[in-house]
Amino acid sequence: xxxxxxxxxxxxxxxxGSSRAVCSEAGNKWIKPAGYDTGIKTYNSLSRQKExxxxxxxxxxxxxxxxxxxxxxFFPFVCSSYVRFDILQRILTRVFxxxxxxxxxxxxxxxxxxxxxxxxxxxxxxxxxxxxxEFKKDMMALKVLPPAVYMRVTENxxxxxxxxxxxxxxxxxxxxxxxDVYFDTQSIGSRYGKLVNFxxxxxxxxxxxxxxxRDFALxxxxxxxxxxxxxxxxxxxxGWHIECSTIASSVFGSQLDIHxxxxxxxxxxxxxEIAQCEAYHKCDQWGNYFLHSGHLHLKGxxxxxxxxxKNYITIKDFLQSYTANEFRLFCLLTRYRSGIDYSNxxxxxxxxxxxxxxxxxxxxxxxxxxxxxxxxxxxxxxxERLSLTQASVRTALADDFDTPxxxxxxxxxxxxxxxxxxxxTTADGTSRSPAVFGAMxxxxxxxxxxxxxxxxxxxxxxxxxxxxxxxxxxxxxxFRSEVRNFALSVxxxxxxxxxxxxxxxxxxxxxxxxxxxKACDALRNNLVPLGVQIKDRGTNFTWEITQQQKExxxxxx
Numbered sequence: 001x002x003x004x005x006x007x008x009x010x011x012x013x014x015x016x017g018s019s020r021a022v023c024s025e026a027g028n029k030w031i032k033p034a035g036y037d038t039g040i041k042t043y044n045s046l047s048r049q050k051e052x053x054x055x056x057x058x059x060x061x062x063x064x065x066x067x068x069x070x071x072x073x074f075f076p077f078v079c080s081s082y083v084r085f086d087i088l089q090r091i092l093t094r095v096f097x098x099x100x101x102x103x104x105x106x107x108x109x110x111x112x113x114x115x116x117x118x119x120x121x122x123x124x125x126x127x128x129x130x131x132x133x134e135f136k137k138d139m140m141a142l143k144v145l146p147p148a149v150y151m152r153v154t155e156n157x158x159x160x161x162x163x164x165x166x167x168x169x170x171x172x173x174x175x176x177x178x179x180d181v182y183f184d185t186q187s188i189g190s191r192y193g194k195l196v197n198f199x200x201x202x203x204x205x206x207x208x209x210x211x212x213x214r215d216f217a218l219x220x221x222x223x224x225x226x227x228x229x230x231x232x233x234x235x236x237x238x239g240w241h242i243e244c245s246t247i248a249s250s251v252f253g254s255q256l257d258i259h260x261x262x263x264x265x266x267x268x269x270x271x272x273e274i275a276q277c278e279a280y281h282k283c284d285q286w287g288n289y290f291l292h293s294g295h296l297h298l299k300g301x302x303x304x305x306x307x308x309x310k311n312y313i314t315i316k317d318f319l320q321s322y323t324a325n326e327f328r329l330f331c332l333l334t335r336y337r338s339g340i341d342y343s344n345x346x347x348x349x350x351x352x353x354x355x356x357x358x359x360x361x362x363x364x365x366x367x368x369x370x371x372x373x374x375x376x377x378x379x380x381x382x383x384e385r386l387s388l389t390q391a392s393v394r395t396a397l398a399d400d401f402d403t404p405x406x407x408x409x410x411x412x413x414x415x416x417x418x419x420x421x422x423x424x425t426t427a428d429g430t431s432r433s434p435a436v437f438g439a440m441x442x443x444x445x446x447x448x449x450x451x452x453x454x455x456x457x458x459x460x461x462x463x464x465x466x467x468x469x470x471x472x473x474x475x476x477x478x479f480r481s482e483v484r485n486f487a488l489s490v491x492x493x494x495x496x497x498x499x500x501x502x503x504x505x506x507x508x509x510x511x512x513x514x515x516x517x518k519a520c521d522a523l524r525n526n527l528v529p530l531g532v533q534i535k536d537r538g539t540n541f542t543w544e545i546t547q548q549q550k551e552x553x554x555x556x557x
Contacts, residue, residue, distance in 0.1 A: 028194045033255075033288045038096055040398045043337055045195055045266060045290040050400055053289065055257050061098050063089065063258040064248045065147070066105045066265070079142055079315065080296045081262045083328060084336040086144040087451055088260075088291070088401050094450045095397055103251050104147040105244045106132055108154050109237055114226055124227055125154060138315040142324045143452050149251075153243040156250070157229045160238045163246040163280060164218045164231075172279035176209040179221030179234035183275060185214040194274055195290060196267035216272050218242045241272035245280065248273075254281040256288065263292040263337075293336050299343035325453050326351045332403040332451060353411070357444065358455060358544075360414045363421050364441050366542040368434040373540070377420045379433040386440055389413040393447060403451070410444060425538045470545065473532055477543045480520055485539050487516035 030047035036058035044051045055061050065085065092098040108128035117124035132152075139146070153160070164181055167173045172187045185192045192214065217239035222228035228235040238246075248256055254277075259270060270290060277286035318327070329350035334340045366372040389409050396405040417440055445455050488509050509517065524534045534543045 028191065031285045033285075038092075038098065040092075040096060042289060042291065042400050045270075045292050046287075051289070055098070056255055056288075059098055061092060061100045061257045062252045062255075063100050063102045063260065064105065064244065064252070064256055065102070065260050066107065066244050066269070079138060079144075080331060080340065081293045082139060082144050083142055083331050083452075084293045085260050085291070087328070087331065087403060088336060089145065090450055090452055091397050091401055095394060101252075102147040103248065104150050105247050106150050106152045107240070107243060108132060108152050109227060110240060118225060128154075141315060141319060142327065143454065151247045151251070153238060153247075156243065156247055157238070159250055160242055160246045161219075161229075161231050163249065163276075164242060167218065167276060167279050170279055170282065172275075173218055174211065175219075175233050178209060179219075179236055180209060180217060181219035181233055181239075182210055182215040183218055183272065183279070184211060185216075185275065186212050188275060188279065191278070192275055193271070195271045216241060216268060218276070241269055242276060244269075245273045245276040249277060249280065254283055254286065256286060258289045258291060259287045260291040260293070263294055266290070266292055291337070294334075294339040296340045296342050299341040299346065322347050322351070326354055328452050329354050329407075332407050332453075334404060336401055336403070353407070354453070356411070357414060357448065358546075360417055360421075361441050361444065361455065362542065362544050364417065364437040366537075367421060367432075368437055370432075371540045371542050372421065372537055373424050373426070374421055375424055376431050377433045377436070379436050382417065382420065382433075382436045382440065385413055385416050386436070386443060390443060406447075410447065413440065414444070423537050473543070473545060477532075477534055477541065480523055480534070481541050483516055484520040484536070487513040487520065488539065489513075 030044065030051070032051070033054045033056065035054050035056045038053045038055060040053040041050045042053050043049065065082075089100050089102065093100055106128075109124060113124045113128050117127045120127070132150075136146070164173065167183070168175070168181070171184075173181055173183050175181045219231060219233055219242070220236050220239055221233070222235040222237065226237070228237055248259075256277075259273070261270065274286060278284065326347060327350070330342075330347055331340070333346075333350060333353070363372060367374060389412070392409045393406045396402040396409065399405075417437065421437075448455050490509055524536070527534060531546045532543065533546055534541060
């Protein structure tokens, strides 16, 4: 069949579709799905309010996210969204026991990639692979868990063509004489606009072949020097939105539990995905929950961080100043759907919070090991606080993943623990309660690990050189302790004329040992900027290699 009669046939299919009623005029109202109620409430962009999270299958959530290969990998605008949704997925999986089937669509062909390829005289597909690999490395550096599978657009072209054909046959799209295919927004009436009330906003004004300025491209006719694939409408390539709909449908079928992305994707991308899928599947609701993360702004500016505004930094540059743990804490301190202000002050707040957590764990371990002497603890109070914290954190996370409230609750537990970890010089006759601190440390480590903050720093411990460093420092601080305790030893005999004195005799170390004490103090102070922190507690001590120093060492190596 030649192209011209085929186009005529396709247009005829559209015209006869005026009598069909494919999707009901139920309109834009969200329909609560039937299935398994997780006990979680989440803000749903479809209903513009919190809704119970109900899954089609008990214990299983289908989740789609899209990634458009940028013409430059930049941070933190793109990455903040992925980190925030990684946190949500970890919570669902490890707090609420929901197994997530997560698919990521890689848009590896679009106008920007093509343009950059022409500018650099390199194949757009090769360029897209390069940026895709950079993206995956950046996600790994930020401790974002990978999806179950990555699906590239260019590897699903036959499925996309078939998807477009079905939409046309269902009466919701039309082909033009130029070989483009557009979605017919008028064909679904008021159902177009489920996510955003945009009125008559046009996606691409000035295109003469469109029946309605809101109509959007499903298939684009090829232009000179552009990659193309064969189709019933001639050589071309997919439109921006169709690939996500096609791939999601090929994996999940006619129903998707959760779709996520930055708020900038709500329109036109997610809006058009909804229209396409519901037209293809002849259904009233394809995606049950749309979760959108807020923009990341430079503090003091209403502009989002993005490449187009030239107010971004790269992952590589960022990780020279801050760690992945610190950035994740930064994300945890705000609600995922709220805008987030990025500044050195806000990052330092996250660093300080992480330091407080690490210091508490270190001191609690020192107490458990007998290196830190304290007065008798109010053990029952700490057990009660721990139990309340566990319940409160779970409640906060079930309320639209309220991580700021969860972190505040954890920090309150640490505060009450620190109140009882006050060191004393002697603790004769006091009872010890190490078990409660062991339980507190285990819980804090576990919940932070669930959220993606690695307090154990497993990467460093896996590194053999880090293990050697740890052992060397341990021998050094033990040797220093022996020298210091020797220097602190005092004369056993007290002068006869002082025995009858009213004032008690203040014991002093031998005068010839004072230089040893000064040398020990100097060593302690000199090790601090090198990342080794020693705390003297009478004749005992504690020490740690700080997180910041270990991260710096990793970067240099």
